[in-house]
Amino acid sequence: MSPLVQGAITIFVGVFGCVGYFYAANLLLDKVIYPAKGPNIGRNINRANAIRPWLFLLPAILALSIYLVYPVIGSLIRSMYNRAGNEFIGLGNYTSLAGDPEFQTALINNALWALVVPAAATFFGLVVAQLTDRLSWGNIAKSLIFMPMAISFVGASLIWKFVYAGDPDIGIINAIRDGMGLDPLDPLQLPFWNNFFLMVILVWIQTGFAMVILSAALRGVPEDTIEAAIIDGAGPFRVFFRIKVPQIMGTIVVVWTTITILVLKVFDIVYTMTGGNFGTEILPSYMMSFMFRDDGRATAVAVVIMIVVLPVMIWNIRQAQKEMR
Amino acid sequence: MADLILKGVAKSYGDVNVLNDINLDIETGELIVFVGPSGCGKSTLLRMVAGLEKISGGTFTIDGQVMNDVPPSQRGIAMVFQTYALYPHMTVRDNMAFALNIAGKSKAEIDEAVNGAAEKLQLKEYLDRLPKALSGGQRQRVAIGRAIVRDPKVYLFDEPLSNLDAALRVATRIEIAQLKEQMPDSTMIYVTHDQVEAMTLASRIVVLANKGIAQVGTPLELYERPNSEFVAQFIGSPQMNLLAGEIVETGAQTRVQTDQGGGTIVSDYPSNADDQGARVRVGIRPEDMVVTDSADFAYEGKVAITEALGEVTLLYFEAATGQDPVIGKRPGVHSDDRHKTLRMSAPPEKVHVFRDGVSLHYR
Numbered sequence: 206m207s208p209l210v211q212g213a214i215t216i217f218v219g220v221f222g223c224v225g226y227f228y229a230a231n232l233l234l235d236k237v238i239y240p241a242k243g244p245n246i247g248r249n250i251n252r253a254n255a256i257r258p259w260l261f262l263l264p265a266i267l268a269l270s271i272y273l274v275y276p277v278i279g280s281l282i283r284s285m286y287n288r289a290g291n292e293f294i295g296l297g298n299y300t301s302l303a304g305d306p307e308f309q310t311a312l313i314n315n316a317l318w319a320l321v322v323p324a325a326a327t328f329f330g331l332v333v334a335q336l337t338d339r340l341s342w343g344n345i346a347k348s349l350i351f352m353p354m355a356i357s358f359v360g361a362s363l364i365w366k367f368v369y370a371g372d373p374d375i376g377i378i379n380a381i382r383d384g385m386g387l388d389p390l391d392p393l394q395l396p397f398w399n400n401f402f403l404m405v406i407l408v409w410i411q412t413g414f415a416m417v418i419l420s421a422a423l424r425g426v427p428e429d430t431i432e433a434a435i436i437d438g439a440g441p442f443r444v445f446f447r448i449k450v451p452q453i454m455g456t457i458v459v460v461w462t463t464i465t466i467l468v469l470k471v472f473d474i475v476y477t478m479t480g481g482n483f484g485t486e487i488l489p490s491y492m493m494s495f496m497f498r499d500d501g502r503a504t505a506v507a508v509v510i511m512i513v514v515l516p517v518m519i520w521n522i523r524q525a526q527k528e529m530r
Numbered sequence: 531m532a533d534l535i536l537k538g539v540a541k542s543y544g545d546v547n548v549l550n551d552i553n554l555d556i557e558t559g560e561l562i563v564f565v566g567p568s569g570c571g572k573s574t575l576l577r578m579v580a581g582l583e584k585i586s587g588g589t590f591t592i593d594g595q596v597m598n599d600v601p602p603s604q605r606g607i608a609m610v611f612q613t614y615a616l617y618p619h620m621t622v623r624d625n626m627a628f629a630l631n632i633a634g635k636s637k638a639e640i641d642e643a644v645n646g647a648a649e650k651l652q653l654k655e656y657l658d659r660l661p662k663a664l665s666g667g668q669r670q671r672v673a674i675g676r677a678i679v680r681d682p683k684v685y686l687f688d689e690p691l692s693n694l695d696a697a698l699r700v701a702t703r704i705e706i707a708q709l710k711e712q713m714p715d716s717t718m719i720y721v722t723h724d725q726v727e728a729m730t731l732a733s734r735i736v737v738l739a740n741k742g743i744a745q746v747g748t749p750l751e752l753y754e755r756p757n758s759e760f761v762a763q764f765i766g767s768p769q770m771n772l773l774a775g776e777i778v779e780t781g782a783q784t785r786v787q788t789d790q791g792g793g794t795i796v797s798d799y800p801s802n803a804d805d806q807g808a809r810v811r812v813g814i815r816p817e818d819m820v821v822t823d824s825a826d827f828a829y830e831g832k833v834a835i836t837e838a839l840g841e842v843t844l845l846y847f848e849a850a851t852g853q854d855p856v857i858g859k860r861p862g863v864h865s866d867d868r869h870k871t872l873r874m875s876a877p878p879e880k881v882h883v884f885r886d887g888v889s890l891h892y893r
Contacts, residue, residue, distance in 0.1 A: 429615035432582050437629035437680075438603030447628075451619040 223264070230260045277511070284505040288498075298505035308506075310484060311491040314400055315469065315513075318487060321401070323464040325408045327457060330415025334423055335445060337416075347420070351413035358410070358473035365406045366478065369393055394483050403485055406474050411467070415460045422456035423449060455528045462521035469514045488513075533557055534579070534684065534717065538588035541574055548574055550741045552588070561710055561718040563728040565764070566738035573688055575738070576721045580609050580686050592683065603629075605684075608677035612689040614669045616661040622648075622672050623657040626679050647675040650712070651705075667698045674709070687720040691727065699724075707731055725765060729753070737761050757892040759884045762813050768844065768857045770882070771819075772811045773829055777883075780805050784883055784890065786812050791830030793873070797881035799890040810890075813882035814874075816844070819858040822875040829856055829874045836868045843867070 234256060235241060239249035287294050302308045333350055337343035353361060369392045370376030373383035378392055393399045426449050434448045450457070472489030475481055481490040492506035534556040541549040549571045556562050564572040577583040579590065581602030590597050597605050608629075616625050623644055630640045648654045651671040661669055670690060677685055690706070691699045707730065710718060722728055728735050729749045737744040737752065737760075745752060745761045756762035756770075763769040778794060779785035784801040787794045795812060814828055831847035834855065843864040849855035858874055860867075883890045 427613065427615065429611045429613050430617055433609070433611060433615040433676075434617070434628070435582070436580060436602045436607065436609050437676075438632040439628075443632065448617060451617075454619070 226264065227261060231257070234260060280504045280507055280511075284501060284508050286501050288501055290500060294501070298501050299509075302502065302505055302509070307486060308491060311481075311486040311488050314485065315487045317400060318404055318407075318468050318471075319465055322404050322407050322411065322468045323461045325404070326411035326464050327415045327419075327461050329408065329412040330417075330460065331419050331450070331457070333412065333416045334420035335449075338420060338423065347416065350416055353410045354413040356410070358407075358471060359477050361406055361410055362474050362477035365409075369402060369478075393479050393485075396484050399479065399483055399485055403474055403478055406478075407468065407471060411464050415464065418456060418460050419453065422453040426452045455524060458524045459521060459528060462517050462524065465517050466514055466521065469510060469517070533591075533593055534719075535591045536579075536588065537590075539575075539578065539585055539590055540587035541571065541578060541583065542586045547741055552743060554736065554743065554746065556717060556719070558717055559714055560733045561720060561731055563732035563735045564719065564721045564738055565723065565725060565728045565735060566744075567764070568723060570738045571741065572721045572723075572738050576686055576688055576719060579684070579719060580607055581605055582609075603632075606682050607684045607686055608680045608682035609686040609688065610670070610673045610677050610690045612692050614661070614673040614693070616669055616672055616676075618661055621658050621660055622653060622664070622675075625661065625672055626676050629676070629680050643679040643681070644675075647678040650678065650709070651675050666694050667702055670694065670702055671705070674706075678709075683717065685716055685718040687718065687722075689722055690720075691722070691724070703727055703730065725767065729765075735765075737764060739764075755889070755891055756813075756882065757889050759811065759813065759887045762882060762884070762889075766815055768816050768859075769854075770813045770815050771829070771856045772813050772884070773856070775810060775812050777801060777805050777808045777810055783878060786810060786883060788812060788828050791827065791873070793825065793827035793830065793875075795826060795828040795875060795881055796878045797883045797890075798878045799881075799883045801883070801890055805885070805890075808885055810883050810885045813884060814876045814880065816857040816859040817842075818876045818880035819860075819874045820876060821858075821860070822873050824873075824875070827873040827875040828881070830871065831856060831874075832871045833867050833869060836865050838863050838865050845872070847872075 234253050239253040239256075241250050241253070243249070283290065284298055285293060285295055287297070333347075337346045337350075340346060356364070367375055368377050371379060371389050371391050373379040373389055376389075379389040382389060392402045395402075430448055430452070431444055434444050439447065470489060472487065472493055475485055475487050475490040476493060479485045481487075481494060486494075488506060488510050492503050492510070495503035495506065534554075536552050536554040536556075539549065539552040539554075540547070552575065554562075564575060566572045574583055578585050581597070581600065585598050592605060592607075617628065620628065626644045626647060627640045630643060635643075644657070645654075648657055651674060653668070653671055653675055656664060656668060656672075661672065664672065670693075673690070687706070691702055694702060706720075710716075710731075720727075720731060732749050734746060735749055735752055736746050739760055744764075745757045747755075749765075752761060752765045756765060759772060763772070773788045773790065775786040775788035777784060778787045780801040780803050782800050784797045784799050784805070785794050786797065797812070812828060819829075829847070833845045834848040835846040837844040837846070840863070841861070843860050843862065845858040845860065845864070845867055847856040847858070856874075858872075
């Protein structure tokens with residue numbers, strides 16, 4: 206069977222399976238288990254209504270348990286076993302991680318990523334959102350800036366490989382250097398700075414995301430408060446930073462933390478651009494380098510990543526909930 | 531402190547004219563109220579004075595200085611918005627201090643101004659709260675405080691009481707009146723669609739309609755001597771009754787024979803000889819209507835509904851479908867008037883006559 210047909214069948218079965226499940230489960234509850242008739246009609250309706258949410262949540266809870274909770278616990282256990290997975294070594298994988306200079310580099314680099322990328326993407330997104338709102342062709346500019354969001358990380362990395370290419374006829378950086386009469390160099394091999402060259406790619410991708418959300422938030426700022434500030438004598442910069450930004454702080458935090466969580470998971474860019482060489486290792490790419498060779502160690506890194514992401518995630522969800530209220 | 535003069539001021543959005551040829555002199559210390567039906571441009575006019583809307587034509591001066599292109603913050607105005615427009619992330623103190631901070635005032639000066647305003651508006655104990663922890667009335671007081679601290683030449687109020695509930699609206703209205711009393715030199719412009727606010731607060735009312743000014747005058751001038759049917763019906767509630775008729779006698783007083791009932795009624799408005807036989811409309815306010823037996827009357831009809839309010843009783847006469855019923859107001863309780871046929875008249879000084887919508891008094 207061609208994969209196209211297979212895919213179509215999967216989608217068909219999936220969508221109508223869901224509809225069928227909800228319809229049948231609801232019917233079963235209302236007509237068979239607790240029918241809305243007979244001597245206990247009031248009690249039956251109350252019970253059916255108490256059970257219904259659980260009925261509807263059941264598939265999601267099941268799927269999440271099987272594909273999320275079980276793997277997390279499984280990973281925790283697996284990370285306590287040796288390379289072959291047949292000998293319990295307790296925290297052995299973690300202590301050896303702590304002693305590995307490569308892991309330390311990855312941890313430090315990851316911290317840099319987590320600081321720089323969300324800050325830069327949010328900042329640029331905010332500035333772009335404000336500036337494009339005032340342009341007649343702002344929506345075109347917005348679509349262009351949003352476009353990288355639709356490119357896969359690997360695809361984006363390949364594009365930027367051209368930007369950083371050593372051949373002055375291809376790479377723009379070396380073209381500029383060439384124009385100034387300097388020798389070509391490989392930006393990706395510059396120690397320390399190459400990290401930032403990689404971060405630029407993710408900032409380029411995520412600015413569009415930040416821009417879209419923040420642009421909506423900026424439009425939600427009451428026009429009256431802005432006019433009041435103008436009458437109070439505030440110039441455009443003051444209106445922006447003292448009136449608008451504080452009022453959308455909640456959204457900024459949500460955007461910031463959402464990007465932070467993403468940053469802590471991205472490995473494609475490093476993997477594609479440098480393979481973690483030249484001191485650009487980050488935790489996910491470090492984990493990849495152990496996968497299938499030493500699963501115990503790789504899962505230990507995965508657990509470390511989870512522990513790092515967890516607090517940011519909790520904060521993010523809290524903020525998002527606060528926004529909704 | 532400030533004379534405002536609008537000369538031929540106009541506003542248009544592209545090809546759409548919103549306001550045409552507005553001429554208005556506002557003297558220092560006046561409280562001018564703009565009223566008019568919704569969409570008449572009263573808020574737009576206020577925002578043009580504030581500098582939030584560009585003036586498309588004419589000149590606007592404050593104290594002789596042309597303000598057309600002066601930015602809002604340098605016009606010496608302060609504005610209170612309908613939605614309060616408080617900065618939600620700042621405390622009450624910071625809200626009030628914001629303008630002074632920008633103006634680079636010293637900390638001592640700012641504290642003095644903020645504390646003074648807070649004292650005046652009974653906001654002392656709320657200075658460190660955020661706006662969301664205040665009630666609607668308190669928020670509006672903060673908004674007024676924010677205007678006071680700047681010590682402006684002109685205060686602008688854009689429907690400041692519309693978001694308050696009825697009881698609070700009355701209380702805050704009185705507070706604004708007292709505030710004006712305390713600051714006799716400050717000029718205020720106040721936009722509202724509530725004619726009670728207009729009547730009680732204004733030193734002069736500007737009625738806006740049809741892209742221009744319909745009439746300017748003190749509240750009682752507008753009430754007693756409206757220059758057009760529009761103003762006559764806009765001011766006063768229930769609105770003035772308009773009865774079609776024909777002038778039968780001209781001179782220092784005018785006698786009109788009305789169509790409904792065929793009675794005649796005398797108005798103190800003078801008329802010329804060539805008005806004889808002209809089709810006019812007689813305007814009588816419900817509260818000026820009296821029941822009469824004489825042959826001199828303005829209207830005769832059957833009472834369809836009575837509304838006894840205790841102090842007065844409103845009589846709604848039967849009307850042809852689609853037409854406003856004639857309304858009378860009698861002091862005391864007269865519920866038994868229902869279904870009776872009554873003859874209504876009014877004293878000559880309370881009878882208005884409009885020819886082609888314009889009052890004979892102003893010709």
